[in-house]
Amino acid sequence: MEEKICDIAIIGSGPGGYTAAIRATQLGYKVILIDKLFLGGVCLNTGCIPTKAILTSADVLDRIKKAESFGLFVKDVSFDFSKIIERKDKIVTNLRNGLQSLLISNKIEIIQGKATINDKSTVTIKGQNSYKIIAKNIVIATGSIPTTIANIEIDHKTIFNSNSILALKKLPSSIAIVGGGYIGCEFASFFARLNVKVTIVESLESILFSHGKEVSSLLSKAFLKNNIDLKTNHKLKGIKKNDSGVTLILDDSEIKADIALIAIGRKPNIQDLGLENLKINLGGKNEIIVNEKMQTSIPNIYAVGDVIGKWMLAHAASHEALVAIDTIHGIESKMSYDAIPSIIFTKPEIASVGLTQEGAISKNIEIEIGKFPFTALGKAHALDEKDGFVKVIVDKKSKVILGAQAIGSTASVLIAEMSLAITNKLKIIQLIETIHAHPTLSESWMEAACISQNRSLNFPPNLKI
Secondary structure, eight states: OEEEEEEEEEEOOSHHHHHHHHHHHHTTOOEEEEESSOTTHHHHHHSHHHHHHHHHHHHHHHHHHTGGGGTOOOOSOOOOHHHHHHHHHHHHHHHHHHHHHHHHHTTOEEEESEEEEEETTEEEEESSSEEEEEEEEEEEOOOEEEOOOTTOOOOSSSEEETTGGGGOOSOOSEEEEEOOSHHHHHHHHHHHTTTOEEEEEESSSSTTGGGOHHHHHHHHHHHHHTTOEEEESOOEEEEEEETTEEEEEESSOEEEESEEEEOSOEEEOOTTSOHHHHTOOBOTTSOBOOOTTOBOSSTTEEEOGGGGSSOOOHHHHHHHHHHHHHHHHTOOOOOOOTTOOEEEOSSSOEEEEEOOHHHHHHTTOOEEEEEEEGGGOHHHHHHTOOOEEEEEEEETTTOBEEEEEEEETTHHHHHHHHHHHHHTTOBHHHHHTSOOOSSOSTHHHHHHHHHHTTOOSSSOTTOOO
16 A cells, blocks of 8 residues: 655545645645545535536526517527536536646645545545555545435435436426425426426425525415425325336325435535544534534544535535635634525525524514615616515614625625625625616615615615515
């Protein structure tokens, strides 16, 4: 077994792993980056990128179908599902190759194989070749895997998880999706727009329950309008496979569909890492416990990304990685989760950062709220994207912006401005005094800010939204 010595061994090459590797190399460290599968981790291969690639195809189809409202006429609109999947695969491959080139350009050594942590400074790798890595520091960035249901077998033929559904070869006529969180809702939004009959089964009282009643209600209405059947407050008892597809057994009824998707979330991927030998502290869901510097209970071993079970988002993992490497280098740095933007790429898009209205109330914070609808924006009318709104949450005493939500066209882009505002603890007057270009969707933030301070400009005062 060949022995290699490095400053930092990083296990996992997703956004957390490769960001840590690049930053560490910039600071002069010798880095070895290890992954047992493909470069890019969950995000690039089975998460963010492939799902957004297929959702973009559905978005384009939507626009073409609405062409007549713009004075344009397109005949015989159709699609080829295999081409949509082919495009997705090509995007993933191109980005993976680009990432490999980026890592090589930073002189980062990449080893493919299964890593096991033997002690606080030793990692063994089994792959095409076997290695023993001696490292001063170790960063665990192994991501997450789909959560399973004990009595249901994922066969990847008629019953899929959120990974294997992306390799689907033939478009079904119907799909039953178990789980009404962001993963289930994004897939529902995709399949429904390709004329697939979609049913969502959710055990809680609403889809997107954790995002609050306002967001849940708006998306529920949009889904029902798009013929997505919502079975909320229903418990799944089991799934039977048959010649015609699957039958979902609920607590009070049955649902028949061609295929089923289990999308009840993801869990930290710590399988076979050897953590039990190290006695690293784990939480109740097998997440690795870390401090605000991303250190585990063994100070020279760090963990970032989905594996710590906090914000399972690529951009959170990237920032956690920077904090970890800063700490190794002796730079004072602490991870804050006060302004992590989260986005759901459904139709309509949903984006949120900071505290929600419910979250602020639960903390007994006295707040002011400003909400502005897209129907009052000239740009929204020009785009024919009038459904949606933005909302700001303000601390009534300090006037500091605490949170923001955007629902509608390009919400994923709009939320960046409010992430910056909340990160820098800006006050609402600073948002009001920022000149926003007209006509744009982003000027809705200034309008919402004005409404929160009873200074409504382009919306009738006291009118309920």
